[in-house]
Amino acid sequence: MTDVIRLTAAELGRKIAARELTAVAVTQAFLDQIARNDDAVHAFLYVDAEGALAQAAAVDARLDAGETMGPLAGVPLALKDLFTQAGLPTTAGSRMLQGWRPPYSATVTQRLIDAGIVILGKTNLDEFAMGSSTENSAFGPTHNPWDLARIPGGSGGGSSASLAAFEAPLAMGTDTGGSIRQPASVTGTVGVKPTYGGTSRFGVIAMASSLDQPGPCARTVLDAALLHEVIAGHDPLDSTSIDAPVPPVVEAARSGDVSGMKIGVVTELGGEGYAPGVEQRFGEALDLLRAAGAEIVEVSCPHFSYALGAYYLIMPSEVSSNLARYDGMRYGLRAGDDGSRGTEEVMALTREEGFGAEVKRRIILGTYALSSGYYDAYYGSAQKVRRLIADDFDAAFAQVDVLVSPSTPTTAFRIGERIDDPLAMYKSDLCTIPSNMAGNASGSFPAGLAPEDGLPVGFQVMAPPLADDRVYRVGAALERAVAERDGGVLTDQIAARWVPQAQEA
Amino acid sequence: MALSTEEVARLAGLARITVSAEELATIAPQLDIVLDAVASVSEVANADVTPMTHALPLTNVFRDDVVRPGLTREQALAMAPAVEEDRFRVPRILGEEA
Numbered sequence: 347m348t349d350v351i352r353l354t355a356a357e358l359g360r361k362i363a364a365r366e367l368t369a370v371a372v373t374q375a376f377l378d379q380i381a382r383n384d385d386a387v388h389a390f391l392y393v394d395a396e397g398a399l400a401q402a403a404a405v406d407a408r409l410d411a412g413e414t415m416g417p418l419a420g421v422p423l424a425l426k427d428l429f430t431q432a433g434l435p436t437t438a439g440s441r442m443l444q445g446w447r448p449p450y451s452a453t454v455t456q457r458l459i460d461a462g463i464v465i466l467g468k469t470n471l472d473e474f475a476m477g478s479s480t481e482n483s484a485f486g487p488t489h490n491p492w493d494l495a496r497i498p499g500g501s502g503g504g505s506s507a508s509l510a511a512f513e514a515p516l517a518m519g520t521d522t523g524g525s526i527r528q529p530a531s532v533t534g535t536v537g538v539k540p541t542y543g544g545t546s547r548f549g550v551i552a553m554a555s556s557l558d559q560p561g562p563c564a565r566t567v568l569d570a571a572l573l574h575e576v577i578a579g580h581d582p583l584d585s586t587s588i589d590a591p592v593p594p595v596v597e598a599a600r601s602g603d604v605s606g607m608k609i610g611v612v613t614e615l616g617g618e619g620y621a622p623g624v625e626q627r628f629g630e631a632l633d634l635l636r637a638a639g640a641e642i643v644e645v646s647c648p649h650f651s652y653a654l655g656a657y658y659l660i661m662p663s664e665v666s667s668n669l670a671r672y673d674g675m676r677y678g679l680r681a682g683d684d685g686s687r688g689t690e691e692v693m694a695l696t697r698e699e700g701f702g703a704e705v706k707r708r709i710i711l712g713t714y715a716l717s718s719g720y721y722d723a724y725y726g727s728a729q730k731v732r733r734l735i736a737d738d739f740d741a742a743f744a745q746v747d748v749l750v751s752p753s754t755p756t757t758a759f760r761i762g763e764r765i766d767d768p769l770a771m772y773k774s775d776l777c778t779i780p781s782n783m784a785g786n787a788s789g790s791f792p793a794g795l796a797p798e799d800g801l802p803v804g805f806q807v808m809a810p811p812l813a814d815d816r817v818y819r820v821g822a823a824l825e826r827a828v829a830e831r832d833g834g835v836l837t838d839q840i841a842a843r844w845v846p847q848a849q850e851a
Numbered sequence: 852m853a854l855s856t857e858e859v860a861r862l863a864g865l866a867r868i869t870v871s872a873e874e875l876a877t878i879a880p881q882l883d884i885v886l887d888a889v890a891s892v893s894e895v896a897n898a899d900v901t902p903m904t905h906a907l908p909l910t911n912v913f914r915d916d917v918v919r920p921g922l923t924r925e926q927a928l929a930m931a932p933a934v935e936e937d938r939f940r941v942p943r944i945l946g947e948e949a
């Protein structure tokens with residue numbers, strides 16, 4: 347069954363629907379792959395073999411009874427451990443929630459289950475999704491399947507690594523400053539941050555509520571689009587959810603027609619600090635899109651240079667507020683409750699023991715940015731910069747259909763390389779943050795390998811709010827052109843390393 | 852703008868996080884570097900710009916007031932660190948500054 351794990355989610359769905367494969371056999375094949383390789387990769391924090399096989403058996407029973415289900419019914423998925431799933435451990439990568447089993451499921455989780463998607467387990471992440479390398483997980487780092495000494499990106503490094511190691515054909519991520527797109531970029535996979543409000547945040551453990559957005563991860567553009575369609579759409583339980591039709595993302599991914607499209611290259615997202623191989627593959631991707639009929643122009647977004655600064659004020663401010671709930675009183679860790687200490691002291695000891703260094707840094711930074719006397723200079727100014735960034739996007743989208751840039755300035759760095767230098771770590775999200783600030787749709791697509799280190803390079807496509815389909819259209823065009831050049835999608839190049847040879851081959 | 856270790860200790864206190872002396876010595880300079888880097892936002896944030904709080908502003912979002920099942924007492928208390936008489940048991944809340 348090892349050949350099964352190389353199939354795309356779309357192919358798996360088709361074969362399961364046609365009863366050429368059973369959902370149980372497919373699920374077992376991925377569980378075997380996890381058992382074989384996850385000691386080395388550490389993509390998963392929890393594997394729910396029993397639950398996954400039961401879900402798969404239920405799908406098989408419905409299909410055998412002649413029921414028509416969606417295109418991903420029976421296809422397995424790796425769920426970032428920030429999404430609640432009733433009864434399963436949900437940790438957010440933190441000791442604070444170790445052993446916690448939520449009494450309810452996120453809307454996204456429920457929609458996956460309703461679509462017959464089989465949830466294999468929960469994937470590793472930086473603690474409370476704070477980081478760009480997965481090194482901030484309280485349960486140890488995840489390793490990049492392209493080079494195990496390197497980071498798989500973050501915060502959703504477990505999800506991206508599970509895809510690149512063929513441990514799952516689909517995965518879920520969340521993106522606050524790039525946590526879907528940067529991991530996709532450094533693992534040669536596809537990741538899309540939908541328009542803010544396009545997917546429900548209900549039941550997703552919050553980091554910065556005005557920026558957080560769940561989104562699909564996959565090895566191909568069509569697979570990501572099919573997953574997008576399952577999870578997107580209005581949810582009355584999320585008051586920021588948009589009550590509008592889901593953009594035609596699957597149609598756009600199937601088409602990939604960019605003829606006549608106007609593509610804007612953001613001047614400010616390139617140059618100094620960008621790796622040579624990143625710039626080279628980005629330039630080649632532009633040539634490929636031009637050859638496919640798109641017009642390429644340069645566009646300036648002058649305030650994007652301030653995005654990182656504004657983000658590191660707004661995000662920690664929201665973090666300091668959102669994470670106040672972890673006080674050791676009603677659920678999660680409680681430390682130092684010896685019968686003599688009072689509530690405040692127990693709270694402070696609980697938060698000392700339960701939170702890691704990066705989470706503490708951000709909570710303290712946010713507390714400072716929101717404190718009286720500094721509010722206007724920091725939080726207030728940052729909110730103004732947010733407006734200026736959104737205005738830059740509006741002006742740009744009046745001239746072009748989409749904006750593009752590298753997804754992140756470098757390829758995957760080494761584990762440990764940036765962990766003591768927060769600012770260097772934060773720069774991983776230089777290109778992705780503007781779309782979180784403005785709330786528009788944005789995705790990262792494989793553009794090839796950097797010649798200097800042989801590691802994946804990502805190409806970012808940004809589209810106006812509610813025009814998520816344009817992200818997929820350009821992504822599909824690039825995927826097609828790159829596959830023609832390289833003889834397949836990028837992850838095909840490491841398949842031989844992770845997928846054992848089929849016995850009959 | 853230099854953030855002193857005393858100030859960081861005070862902020863940590865406000866955020867209810869006990870911080871050791873070693874942690875303070877690490878965190879304070881790191882926060883300083885970050886604050887320097889973000890200070891650039893005030894360069895462009897002049898009075899003419901309207902602050903933006905949310906990506907896509909929606910106002911007065913309502914949903915129908917429908918009765919839905921909530922958590923049972925058992926479910927709500929299942930993950931509590933300590934339970935007594937069907938309630939969350941918490942440490943004493945009075946007499947902290949005695």
